[in-house]
Amino acid sequence: MAKHVVARASEIPPGHRKIVSVRGREIGIFNLGGEFFALFNRCPHQGAALCTGEIVSRLESTIPGDYRLSRPGEMLRCPWHCWEFDIRTGQSWCESNSVHARTFPVTTEPLAAETVDVTIAERYVVVTL
Amino acid sequence: MTLQHGAIDCDIHPTVPSVRDLLPHLEPYWREHILRRGLERDNFDISAYPSGSPLTSRPDWRGAGGLAATNLASIQAQLLDPFRPSAAICNVLHGAQMMMSEDLSLALCRGINNWLIAEFLDRDPRLRASITVPIHSAELAAEEVERLAGDQRFVQVLLLAMAEVPLGRRQMWPLYRVAEKYGLPIGIHAGSSFRHPPSAGGWGSLYLEDYVSFAQGFAGALNSLLAEGVFQKFPDLKVVLIESGVTWMPASMWRIDKTWRGVRSEVPWLAQLPTEIIRDRVRMTLQPFDAPPDVAAVTRVLEQLGSDDMLLFSTDYPHWQFDGMDALPAGLPPALIQKILFDNPRATYPRLAALHPVGETTS
Numbered sequence: 001m002a003k004h005v006v007a008r009a010s011e012i013p014p015g016h017r018k019i020v021s022v023r024g025r026e027i028g029i030f031n032l033g034g035e036f037f038a039l040f041n042r043c044p045h046q047g048a049a050l051c052t053g054e055i056v057s058r059l060e061s062t063i064p065g066d067y068r069l070s071r072p073g074e075m076l077r078c079p080w081h082c083w084e085f086d087i088r089t090g091q092s093w094c095e096s097n098s099v100h101a102r103t104f105p106v107t108t109e110p111l112a113a114e115t116v117d118v119t120i121a122e123r124y125v126v127v128t129l
Numbered sequence: 130m131t132l133q134h135g136a137i138d139c140d141i142h143p144t145v146p147s148v149r150d151l152l153p154h155l156e157p158y159w160r161e162h163i164l165r166r167g168l169e170r171d172n173f174d175i176s177a178y179p180s181g182s183p184l185t186s187r188p189d190w191r192g193a194g195g196l197a198a199t200n201l202a203s204i205q206a207q208l209l210d211p212f213r214p215s216a217a218i219c220n221v222l223h224g225a226q227m228m229m230s231e232d233l234s235l236a237l238c239r240g241i242n243n244w245l246i247a248e249f250l251d252r253d254p255r256l257r258a259s260i261t262v263p264i265h266s267a268e269l270a271a272e273e274v275e276r277l278a279g280d281q282r283f284v285q286v287l288l289l290a291m292a293e294v295p296l297g298r299r300q301m302w303p304l305y306r307v308a309e310k311y312g313l314p315i316g317i318h319a320g321s322s323f324r325h326p327p328s329a330g331g332w333g334s335l336y337l338e339d340y341v342s343f344a345q346g347f348a349g350a351l352n353s354l355l356a357e358g359v360f361q362k363f364p365d366l367k368v369v370l371i372e373s374g375v376t377w378m379p380a381s382m383w384r385i386d387k388t389w390r391g392v393r394s395e396v397p398w399l400a401q402l403p404t405e406i407i408r409d410r411v412r413m414t415l416q417p418f419d420a421p422p423d424v425a426a427v428t429r430v431l432e433q434l435g436s437d438d439m440l441l442f443s444t445d446y447p448h449w450q451f452d453g454m455d456a457l458p459a460g461l462p463p464a465l466i467q468k469i470l471f472d473n474p475r476a477t478y479p480r481l482a483a484l485h486p487v488g489e490t491t492s
């Protein structure tokens with residue numbers, strides 16, 4: 001496992017994502033209210049580019065007539081067959097015990113940037129894989 | 130295959146010989162109403178089971194007027210004595226359930242229920258019945274269930290698969306509420322009130338089309354119950370699909386699971402695979418068992434159903450589904466037969482749960 005610097009944190013504002021390539025693998029980096037999460041850009045169902053799907057919320061109800069919107073902007077809907085995944089955990093909503101999108105640990109870390117005379121302290125997004 | 134004694138037969142059909150026979154069982158107002166209109170001259174056969182159709186009755190069971198199962202003596206001689214079930218559930222198929230006038234519908238359904246009590250239930254302890262209700266008025270249907278629920282010989286409420294609206298719609302909920310309250314499963318029998326064509330594509334020309342298309346009607350009814358959230362709204366309600374055939378179910382299960390995965394957000398109350406709900410809450414009567422008569426094919430269908438709890442024994446008497454004493458289709462594994470004949474019906478119908486195990490009940 002190695003750490004890979006994939007983006008400046010400022011490139012991915014809250015509610016946005018960026019798809020990066022790490023050792024030949026495409027990974028989607030998502031910013032949920034300042035927290036970063038990374039998902040493999042491959043749907044566990046049939047391999048669609050999962051991370052290009054729509055970012056949605058969760059619609060919940062225990063019985064018809066009782067409706068709740070929860071987890072705003074924290075679900076990802078696959079562009080192919082519309083299975084929905086929890087961006088935080090990769091869990092699918094349709095078979096949460098058996099179907100998961102692969103996730104990777106992400107951190108943001110201050111790094112010394114690449115200049116000679118000046119060191120710019122900025123936070124970078126770092127994926128471990 | 131011949132049957133062990135003591136089975137619970139979950140679908141038999143006493144036939145109302147004529148509306149004249151119901152007159153003594155009607156309230157005076159409605160007796161007079163029917164006589165004034167001359168309605169006693171019509172028998173309100175339902176088009177789903179025309180009395181002359183070969184499927185409607187085995188030829189050796191037809192009586193002098195061509196109808197079968199019109200009185201207790203013939204039901205005893207043809208079914209109860211030879212097959213020796215420990216209990217048999219009477220489901221009366223009659224136009225009473227679908228009259229345009231909801232009040233007349235209720236009045237005739239009441240008459241049928243009273244006729245069942247007087248002519249059958251009071252006269253043979255092996256008989257049980259479904260409550261016949263007006264299917265186009267959940268409110269009046271619930272009223273009739275309230276009237277009879279105290280009589281433990283009524284074990285279920287009888288609907289038809291295809292009515293004016295899909296069965297899951299909220300206007301049906303008052304009936305489900307009362308059925309759940311009294312521990313009565315909703316029995317959905319093959320058939321239609323023919324307010325709509327039995328095939329979604331329009332009116333067919335021949336009985337063959339109608340009868341085969343009933344399976345679509347069942348799939349539609351079940352999909353509606355699932356999608357509208359009836360199983361979540363009424364967590365103790367059970368549903369029995371009666372005379373639905375069996376082989377359409379695995380394909381329908383796979384299809385609804387597959388589609389649900391992609392549209393779950395539309396029906397968030399379905400928090401588990403629809404098939405899991407079906408296996409838990411939906412039962413099917415055995416006849417007509419429409420799989421090919423070979424063990425490998427039957428085994429495959431049973432595997433695809435994915436539950437040993439779903440099938441309930443039925444002869445479908447007097448409908449013509451088998452000859453002689455061969456009420457059990459070939460190819461059923463022996464351990465499953467025991468469940469189908471006895472354990473599953475007892476688990477499905479709370480009012481039959483106390484029936485003695487097979488072997489102790491034969492007299």
Ligand code: FES
Nearest residue numbers: 043045046078081
């Ligand atoms: S490939 Fe993603 S839902 Fe089918």
